[in-house]
Amino acid sequence: MNQLNLLWDYQTADIEVENISKEIKRSPNRQQLVKYRDSLLSLQKNLARIEDEVLAMQDRLEALSDAVKMTENQIQGIQEKLQAKEPENTEETERYIADVKRLINNLNDYEAEIKRIRTDSNEREKMQRDVKLRAARTKKEFDKLKEVYDAEFQQMNERLNAAKAVADERAKPLSQAYLDKYQTIKRHSFPPLAKMIGSQCTGCNMSLPSGVVKDVQSGKEVECETCGRLLVYSE
Numbered sequence: 001m002n003q004l005n006l007l008w009d010y011q012t013a014d015i016e017v018e019n020i021s022k023e024i025k026r027s028p029n030r031q032q033l034v035k036y037r038d039s040l041l042s043l044q045k046n047l048a049r050i051e052d053e054v055l056a057m058q059d060r061l062e063a064l065s066d067a068v069k070m071t072e073n074q075i076q077g078i079q080e081k082l083q084a085k086e087p088e089n090t091e092e093t094e095r096y097i098a099d100v101k102r103l104i105n106n107l108n109d110y111e112a113e114i115k116r117i118r119t120d121s122n123e124r125e126k127m128q129r130d131v132k133l134r135a136a137r138t139k140k141e142f143d144k145l146k147e148v149y150d151a152e153f154q155q156m157n158e159r160l161n162a163a164k165a166v167a168d169e170r171a172k173p174l175s176q177a178y179l180d181k182y183q184t185i186k187r188h189s190f191p192p193l194a195k196m197i198g199s200q201c202t203g204c205n206m207s208l209p210s211g212v213v214k215d216v217q218s219g220k221e222v223e224c225e226t227c228g229r230l231l232v233y234s235e
């Protein structure tokens, strides 16, 4: 057998390797697992975002609680001042009243905001629970399917390794130059070798010039001008 025919046999084994690899990648179980994993990742992202929001709310609540304390102290300060010494005139009284009114308004604003944040925060906690529940369910489904897929994968992987072993064996009598050529063509056309039947390349179904046909028939190494595949003569 010449190198070209040996390379043809190698290609047959290589096609089997590619087919099994594709089968592994296209496995519905594997694709479902990828979906589960993606949805788990997005749930985790969601959870992290909610946690950040809750943290920001807690910070704001602390700041508001400090502001409330400060304002209450200010009001108390004014009360103490008034108890120690009564205002001397109406103007002073009005100033005190205005100050206290302003401070009470501030207090009301703070309390309204605190209430709003508490409501939001409760909502976030409910969301957190929901997301966690969904994540736990998805993880359970993932684990269940993973077991099934692992067994399936082991089987397919054994087939793949057997096919690879056949390909490796068939590569042994081939020169490195031929193997390199095969790999180079494989990058743009698969399978890289095509039989020539009559004057046609079976890789792309184009007719070949008579000069090329003769070269292929005489066993020369010729690539199809259209698809770049290495042509193998077939009677």
Ligand SMILES: [Zn+2]
Binding pocket: 194, 201, 202, 203, 204, 205, 206, 224, 225, 226, 227, 228, 229
């Ligand atoms: Zn062709």
